[in-house]
Amino acid sequence: MENILRQKAKELLSSGEVKVVIGYGWNRAKTRTTPVFITDAADTDQLVWNPLCVNNLSVYLTRKFKDIQALGKPAIVAKGCDIRNIAVLISEAQIKREDVYIIGMACQGVVYKQELWQGELKPNIMPTKCHNCDVRDPHLSDFVAGEKADFTPPEEPVGMVFDKIRDLDSKSPSERWAFWVKEFSRCIKCYACRQVCSLCYCERCITEKNMPQWIETSAHPRGNLSWNLIRAMHLTGRCTFCGECERACPVNIPLNLVNQKMIMVVKDAFDFKSGYDEKAHPPMIVFSPDDKENFIK
Amino acid sequence: MNPARLSGRMKTVSMADRTLKKEDLGKLIDSVRAKGGRFVAPALLARQVVFRSVKSAEEVATGYILARNSFKEFLFPQTEVIAEFSMNKDSVGLKGVEVDAPETVVFGARPCEAASLKGLRTLFTWDFVDEFYTKREDKTVVITVGCTSGDEACFCTTVDLSPESTEGADVYLRETEDNGYTVKGLTEKGKKFLDTHDAVFTSGAAKERPLFKPETVPAVDLKRVSERLKDRAHYDDPVWAKLTMKCIGCGACTFVCPTCRCFDITDEGTAFEGERRKNWDSCQYDAFTLHASGHNPREHQPQRWRNRFMCKFNFYPEKFSSKGCVGCGRCIRVCPVRLDITEVMQEFSK
Numbered sequence: 001m002e003n004i005l006r007q008k009a010k011e012l013l014s015s016g017e018v019k020v021v022i023g024y025g026w027n028r029a030k031t032r033t034t035p036v037f038i039t040d041a042a043d044t045d046q047l048v049w050n051p052l053c054v055n056n057l058s059v060y061l062t063r064k065f066k067d068i069q070a071l072g073k074p075a076i077v078a079k080g081c082d083i084r085n086i087a088v089l090i091s092e093a094q095i096k097r098e099d100v101y102i103i104g105m106a107c108q109g110v111v112y113k114q115e116l117w118q119g120e121l122k123p124n125i126m127p128t129k130c131h132n133c134d135v136r137d138p139h140l141s142d143f144v145a146g147e148k149a150d151f152t153p154p155e156e157p158v159g160m161v162f163d164k165i166r167d168l169d170s171k172s173p174s175e176r177w178a179f180w181v182k183e184f185s186r187c188i189k190c191y192a193c194r195q196v197c198s199l200c201y202c203e204r205c206i207t208e209k210n211m212p213q214w215i216e217t218s219a220h221p222r223g224n225l226s227w228n229l230i231r232a233m234h235l236t237g238r239c240t241f242c243g244e245c246e247r248a249c250p251v252n253i254p255l256n257l258v259n260q261k262m263i264m265v266v267k268d269a270f271d272f273k274s275g276y277d278e279k280a281h282p283p284m285i286v287f288s289p290d291d292k293e294n295f296i297k
Numbered sequence: 298m299n300p301a302r303l304s305g306r307m308k309t310v311s312m313a314d315r316t317l318k319k320e321d322l323g324k325l326i327d328s329v330r331a332k333g334g335r336f337v338a339p340a341l342l343a344r345q346v347v348f349r350s351v352k353s354a355e356e357v358a359t360g361y362i363l364a365r366n367s368f369k370e371f372l373f374p375q376t377e378v379i380a381e382f383s384m385n386k387d388s389v390g391l392k393g394v395e396v397d398a399p400e401t402v403v404f405g406a407r408p409c410e411a412a413s414l415k416g417l418r419t420l421f422t423w424d425f426v427d428e429f430y431t432k433r434e435d436k437t438v439v440i441t442v443g444c445t446s447g448d449e450a451c452f453c454t455t456v457d458l459s460p461e462s463t464e465g466a467d468v469y470l471r472e473t474e475d476n477g478y479t480v481k482g483l484t485e486k487g488k489k490f491l492d493t494h495d496a497v498f499t500s501g502a503a504k505e506r507p508l509f510k511p512e513t514v515p516a517v518d519l520k521r522v523s524e525r526l527k528d529r530a531h532y533d534d535p536v537w538a539k540l541t542m543k544c545i546g547c548g549a550c551t552f553v554c555p556t557c558r559c560f561d562i563t564d565e566g567t568a569f570e571g572e573r574r575k576n577w578d579s580c581q582y583d584a585f586t587l588h589a590s591g592h593n594p595r596e597h598q599p600q601r602w603r604n605r606f607m608c609k610f611n612f613y614p615e616k617f618s619s620k621g622c623v624g625c626g627r628c629i630r631v632c633p634v635r636l637d638i639t640e641v642m643q644e645f646s647k
């Protein structure tokens with residue numbers, strides 16, 4: 001598959017159809033993958049594909065990466081779950097479908113965090129998204145590398161995201177509140193969760209609006225709570241559960257619990273799941289005159 | 298993990314003047330806390346080892362390489378009140394705030410991170426003495442433990458430090474084969490600390506575990522790095538974009554870094570009453586250099602990365618004659634896109 005990927009990248013760059021291929025390469029010690037931006041057809045052998053390819057590279061399609069945009073039309077190496085974010089970006093008019101070439105990867109799953117890798121992809125080191133994956137055959141792609149993945153997702157080990165959500169749901173509101181206040185108390189307001197998320201693309205985040213200061217920037221319990229609630233609300237109905245925010249959080253706040261819970265709420269209320277159809281708009285950002293709710297009229 | 302880089306073992310020299318038995322660590326914690334001090338040590342929190350204030354020896358982690366965060370947050374907290382204000386029809390009230398500086402023991406720091414204190418001190422006393430920092434540091438005893446394990450991100454030896462270095466530490470410990478420590482007082486503060494808690498320590502010989510010494514990163518020449526950074530020509534070098542384009546500007550690297558110390562001043566409260574806070578900030582954020590006019594001298598992420606690198610390998614050594622990077626590798630471990638500062642060091646050694 002790696003060879004098919006490299007071959008395709010080479011073709012795209014040599015023909016000039018794209019100017020840069022955004023993909024995965026090795027770090028110096030070849031122990032971790034890291035994003036690479038290949039602009040020369042001679043360098044396509046740097047591209048790799050393996051279960052350590054965890055990053056959702058779609059973040060590099062957003063406006064803040066000016067140096068990448070300056071390179072010209074990109075091709076992006078994307079797993080089905082990453083493509084869901086690209087679909088949201090298209091539906092929210094952040095990119096045009098024709099402005100990106102999507103190399104979809106038929107996928108067998110990835111590790112939750114690269115540090116966990118010991119040479120074998122076992123269910124207990126995979127993220128919940130992989131246990132429940134329905135996009136291993138990547139959608140919306142211009143080209144798919146690899147055979148259609150006929151792989152069945154492994155049984156979800158106990159104690160993963162859905163179990164935890166069930167457990168939290170069974171608690172009283174005050175217990176749930178206490179749980180989240182405690183988890184958020186560790187937040188250091190680094191905003192890694194925001195920066196790594198391709199759907200947090202606002203050029204000026206509400207946390208940076210300081211006249212007046214809408215969200216307190218201090219990492220005290222009040223400020224942490226307001227930030228984490230805002231993040232949850234701004235992603236509701238849009239978040240694809242790609243898990244990048246939780247992976248990037250340096251203090252291990254279980255952001256995936258928030259993300260998945262909001263996904264479940266939106267599914268119940270609007271029968272909507274983001275990232276499958278690039279023409280469908282997430283429910284929280286559309287206004288429809290024949291909405292059955294009338295509070296806004 | 299690359300064992301090849303970690304295999305260099307160091308000689309076991311004993312220079313200890315006391316020993317601390319494994320079972321007596323609890324007594325030391327009790328002894329410090331009985332005098333009203335706080336005992337900060339690496340402990341497990343949310344599935345990772347971090348520095349936190351502990352109450353008992355059971356909480357103290359063992360077998361860790363180094364804590365995820367640096368202990369700087371106990372000297373320079375993420376957020377703290379530095380003044381209070383109030384305003385009404387006839388008057389404006391401004392009130393200073395007493396520095397909250399409890400007697401603190403930082404136990405189990407690594408030799409690399411302790412070396413960051415010199416730079417922090419110089420910065421916080423540069424043209425103004427920031428008592429919020431100095432008063433806390435004055436009351437803190439830093440106890441380092443020589444490393445017996447490391448990982449591929451460790452690179453202290455590349456920046457002229459090692460698991461044996463004692464810069465910044467008040468007391469230096471070495472693990473012994475029976476899970477205790479040999480103890481060496483280094484500074485006046487450290488020696489005084491040992492005397493104060495003398496009853497907890499024992500004497501006698503103990504066999505020290507060998508230290509792990511990371512191999513130096515190949516093809517790095519710090520002199521050359523600093524020379525190249527001094528030359529303005531590198532400023533618009535396309536190599537910055539090439540190496541750091543993948544940076545997403547999350548700032549996590551600067552928050553876990555023991556030497557990073559940028560902060561922002563912000564007012565919170567209402568227009569009539571509130572507090573002024575000093576909060577951690579990061580040069581990796583786009584708003585860090587955003588001017589009120591809307592102009593931003595560092596508009597692109599690679600420019601912000603250039604600043605981080607310059608700060609560590611040019612500004613700190615040049616201006617403060619101190620280390621801007623101590624090679625702890627935290628920034629490498631925490632980076633969600635695995636941007637490795639040593640790869641940039643290699644590039645600028647050319």
Ligand code: SF4
Nearest residue numbers: 080081107109130133
């Ligand atoms: S969620 Fe699916 S497409 Fe994404 S990494 Fe897991 S198996 Fe692959």
Ligand code: SF4
Nearest residue numbers: 197239240242243245
């Ligand atoms: S899981 Fe996190 S990073 Fe991924 S889309 Fe949702 S909020 Fe963004």
Ligand code: SF4
Nearest residue numbers: 187188190191193249
């Ligand atoms: S990544 Fe984690 S610590 Fe950083 S702002 Fe987000 S929730 Fe807070």
Ligand code: SF4
Nearest residue numbers: 554622623625626628
């Ligand atoms: S720059 Fe990185 S390796 Fe150097 S001191 Fe900071 S966190 Fe440690």
Ligand code: SF4
Nearest residue numbers: 544545547548550632
């Ligand atoms: S942790 Fe990595 S991605 Fe985040 S600001 Fe630092 S170098 Fe950039």
